[in-house]
Amino acid sequence: xxxxxxxxxxxxxxxxxxxxxxxxxxxxxxxxxxxxxxxxxxxxxxxxxxxxxxxxxxxxxxxxxxxxxxxxxxxxxxxxxxxxxxxxxxxxxxxxxxxxxxxxxxxxxxxxxxxxxxxxxxxxxxxxxxxxxxxxxxxxxxxxxxxxxxxxxxxxxxxxxxxxxxxxxxxxxxxxxxxxxxxxxxxxxxxxxxxxxxxxxxxxxxxxxxxxxxxxxxxxxxxxxxxxxxxxxxxxxxxxxxxxxxxxxxxxxxxxxxxxxxxxxxxxxxxxxxxxxxxxxxxxxxxxxxxxxxxxxxxxxxxxxxxxxxxxxxxxxxxxxxxxxxxxxxxxxxxxxxxxxxxxxxxxxxxxxxxxxxxxxxxxxxxxxxxxxxxxxxxxxxxxxxxxxxxxxxxxxxxxxxxxxxxxxxxxxxxxxxxxxxxxxxxxxxxxxxxxxxxxxxxxxxxxxxxxxxxxxxxxxxxxxxxxxxxxxxxxxxxxxxxxxxxxxxxxxxxxxxxxxxxxxxxxxxxxxxxxxxxxxxxx
Amino acid sequence: xxxxxxxxxxxxxxxxxxxxxxxxxxxxxxxxxxxxxxxxxxxxxxxxxxxxxxxxxxxxxxxxxxxxxxxxxxxxxxxxxxxxxxxxxxxxxxxxxxxxxxxxxxxxxxxxxxxxxxxxxxxxxxxxxxxxxxxxxxxxxxxxxxxxxxxxxxxxxxxxxxxxxxxxxxxxxxxxxxxxxxxxxxxxxxxxxxxxxxxxxxxxxxxxxxxxxxxxxxxxxxxxxxxxxxxx
Numbered sequence: 082x083x084x085x086x087x088x089x090x091x092x093x094x095x096x097x098x099x100x101x102x103x104x105x106x107x108x109x110x111x112x113x114x115x116x117x118x119x120x121x122x123x124x125x126x127x128x129x130x131x132x133x134x135x136x137x138x139x140x141x142x143x144x145x146x147x148x149x150x151x152x153x154x155x156x157x158x159x160x161x162x163x164x165x166x167x168x169x170x171x172x173x174x175x176x177x178x179x180x181x182x183x184x185x186x187x188x189x190x191x192x193x194x195x196x197x198x199x200x201x202x203x204x205x206x207x208x209x210x211x212x213x214x215x216x217x218x219x220x221x222x223x224x225x226x227x228x229x230x231x232x233x234x235x236x237x238x239x240x241x242x243x244x245x246x247x248x249x250x251x252x253x254x255x256x257x258x259x260x261x262x263x264x265x266x267x268x269x270x271x272x273x274x275x276x277x278x279x280x281x282x283x284x285x286x287x288x289x290x291x292x293x294x295x296x297x298x299x300x301x302x303x304x305x306x307x308x309x310x311x312x313x314x315x316x317x318x319x320x321x322x323x324x325x326x327x328x329x330x331x332x333x334x335x336x337x338x339x340x341x342x343x344x345x346x347x348x349x350x351x352x353x354x355x356x357x358x359x360x361x362x363x364x365x366x367x368x369x370x371x372x373x374x375x376x377x378x379x380x381x382x383x384x385x386x387x388x389x390x391x392x393x394x395x396x397x398x399x400x401x402x403x404x405x406x407x408x409x410x411x412x413x414x415x416x417x418x419x420x421x422x423x424x425x426x427x428x429x430x431x432x433x434x435x436x437x438x439x440x441x442x443x444x445x446x447x448x449x450x451x452x453x454x455x456x457x458x459x460x461x462x463x464x465x466x467x468x469x470x471x472x473x474x475x476x477x478x479x480x481x482x483x484x485x486x487x488x489x490x491x492x493x494x495x496x497x498x499x500x501x502x503x504x505x506x507x508x509x510x511x512x513x514x515x516x517x518x519x520x521x522x523x524x525x526x527x528x529x530x531x532x533x534x535x536x537x538x539x540x541x542x543x544x545x546x547x548x549x550x551x552x553x554x555x556x557x558x559x560x561x562x563x564x565x566x567x568x569x570x571x572x573x574x575x576x577x578x579x580x581x582x583x584x585x586x587x588x589x590x591x592x593x594x595x596x597x598x599x600x601x602x603x604x605x
Numbered sequence: 606x607x608x609x610x611x612x613x614x615x616x617x618x619x620x621x622x623x624x625x626x627x628x629x630x631x632x633x634x635x636x637x638x639x640x641x642x643x644x645x646x647x648x649x650x651x652x653x654x655x656x657x658x659x660x661x662x663x664x665x666x667x668x669x670x671x672x673x674x675x676x677x678x679x680x681x682x683x684x685x686x687x688x689x690x691x692x693x694x695x696x697x698x699x700x701x702x703x704x705x706x707x708x709x710x711x712x713x714x715x716x717x718x719x720x721x722x723x724x725x726x727x728x729x730x731x732x733x734x735x736x737x738x739x740x741x742x743x744x745x746x747x748x749x750x751x752x753x754x755x756x757x758x759x760x761x762x763x764x765x766x767x768x769x770x771x772x773x774x775x776x777x778x779x780x781x782x783x784x785x786x787x788x789x790x791x792x793x794x795x796x797x798x799x800x801x802x803x804x805x806x807x808x809x810x811x812x813x814x815x816x817x818x819x820x821x822x823x824x825x826x827x828x829x830x831x832x833x834x835x836x837x
Contacts, residue, residue, distance in 0.1 A: 240683045240687070244689075248752075250705075254704045258689060259689070
């Protein structure tokens with residue numbers, strides 16, 4: 082349908098091309114910078130091998146546990162109706178925007194040496210090291226995996242469950258004929274995504290790992306740069322990290338083939354299998370246990386933070402200012418980049434399908450980028466000219482924007498593609514062009530997804546403890562960094578007050594952006 | 606098999622439908638009426654997917670109101686999703702014999718015979734995606750054929766097919782139901798379909814399913830609700 086093709090305007094090409102150039106410079110350009118500094122003949126020491134082994138093994142175990150638990154949890158949520166189900170499904174989305182360092186605090190409150198469980202069983206547990214890292218990663222990724230797999234379950238057409246009921250298929254038959262094919266299609270993708278997230282996660286490894294036996298590659302890069310100031314060692318580790326992430330991302334793209342399940346008519350899903358008493362009780366117990374595992378740490382953060390909100394240490398306020406500035410700027414940057422890229426992708430798709438698909442893949446590529454590889458690369462690029470530690474804020478803003486780009490793009494691209502398809506044509510036929518066409522025909526359809534994406538990216542950026550730890554001078558911090566410093570100084574009470582403040586501001590930012598997108602909304 | 610709807614009362618959300626009539630064995634009944642009028646809901650209740658809030662359903666004099674779907678002597682064909690996409694045509698048909706697909710040699714022959722009967726010999730190994738829309742519905746008919754239930758319910762399985770193909774399907778259904786004296790209920794939007802296949806028609810409008818009357822007589826002198834639906 083070439084007749085509705087919008088002319089490929091210069092502005093679109095320039096804006097989209099600029100966004101693309103910035104993205105490539107930050108993801109691949111930094112890798113090249115790292116590559117130039119990495120001294121390969123130096124080779125890997127035993128500590129480096131230990132870091133690689135630890136990174137892979139904790140990611141494998143975390144992803145396996147998350148997925149193995151997520152399958153029955155998702156099944157229980159898919160086939161049971163109970164009060165609070167919707168609440169539970171929504172809360173499963175919470176860990177995604179929960180700042181990593183806050184989650185660690187909540188997990189320590191439950192599982193730590195003086196935590197609820199230690200008190201309950203009378204012996205202090207030690208979760209620092211492998212156990213703690215895996216525990217925290219499962220806490221983050223079990224909900225993600227559950228939502229992923231639940232989506233797979235809900236994509237099985239209701240007709241198929243009716244058909245199974247009519248044919249007299251037992252719970253086991255339904256499992257074999259309906260559920261396993263769906264799981265085969267959904268689970269590998271979920272597993273690889275979680276594996277990737279566990280490889281690149283930093284806050285958890287920083288707070289719960291460390292030492293020769295529990296250091297991830299990401300953490301080793303941080304230590305090489307920050308404490309040993311060994312740039313070539315950091316570069317070598319960054320190359321390894323890049324290789325790990327790229328391999329995982331390639332496997333994800335290759336294995337997670339689209340499934341053949343068609344989406345059923347929109348009837349309220351009802352099931353006729355799984356009515357056996359044993360099945361019902363398994364589901365109930367599982368939902369309660371998973372619910373407690375996920376929500377007790379969240380509740381404990383609130384309960385412990387409340388009394389400390391009144392007496393926050395003075396360094397919190399400049400940190401709060403920094404965090405807000407980073408979050409808002411990087412969210413806006415992420416939105417501008419996503420809009421520019423989406424516009425280019427959408428207008429390319431009519432004339433050069435391959436090119437637009439390639440752009441789309443590049444847009445999602447930064448999911449596989451490690452913030453510390455980017456950080457190390459920027460450090461190497463900037464070092465000859467300026468003191469990188471002085472540029473902590475702009476660097477953090479840029480890296481955070483790139484890291485949240487895949488999520489923003491996922492929300493904005495489909496919306497823009499729909500808006501262009503349905504209303505762009507109408508605009509063309511009315512002779513609307515340029516800015517007015519965008520303002521009147523397209524933007525009203527985009528406001529809502531853009532607000533949501535900006536909120537999401539601001540919240541992610543607000544809670545991020547990543548490159549800022551690499552670059553921040555001692556007299557400067559963000560809120561998550563302040564919290565980490567308080568925790569390392571065993572000022573747990575003050576840290577829990579900061580945690581609550583951090584959650585509150587993250588949610589407030591998310592709410593404000595999301596609300597902004599809904600204002601004056603007449604588009605139904 | 607005779608079907609009795611005894612003061613049947615259905616409710617789905619805000620929507621309500623009542624039905625109180627009898628359908629004699631071996632008839633072919635069309636259910637006609639406006640969209641959202643409850644045609645599919647009625648079939649869904651007969652097949653056991655929607656529990657009534659009042660009244661009874663009797664098949665051959667036996668109260669089946671509380672029976673689960675698999676225990677009812679019924680086959681229901683949906684508009685789509687009648688086949689599992691990851692199973693071959695043969696396997697999809699075989700499910701009608703053994704829901705766990707552990708078929709003996711004799712049963713496999715029965716599946717091949719059913720395939721031949723709907724004109725799909727040689728297509729047994731194909732998956733639904735490799736078959737056309739009409740062929741997919743033939744596979745579903747083949748399964749219904751070998752399930753051999755005395756009541757066949759069609760929830761517009763041929764709505765997406767062109768007129769020639771649709772008539773071909775209706776002929777196939779007529780042939781099968783007449784051979785085994787099956788009672789047929791079929792939802793449709795097209796008066797033509799009712800004329801083509803159904804000797805009797807049930808009008809479903811305004812929350813009431815009226816007792817079946819001769820299709821010819823009904824359309825010769827349509828009541829107000831039907832006139833409104835037909836736009837006359």
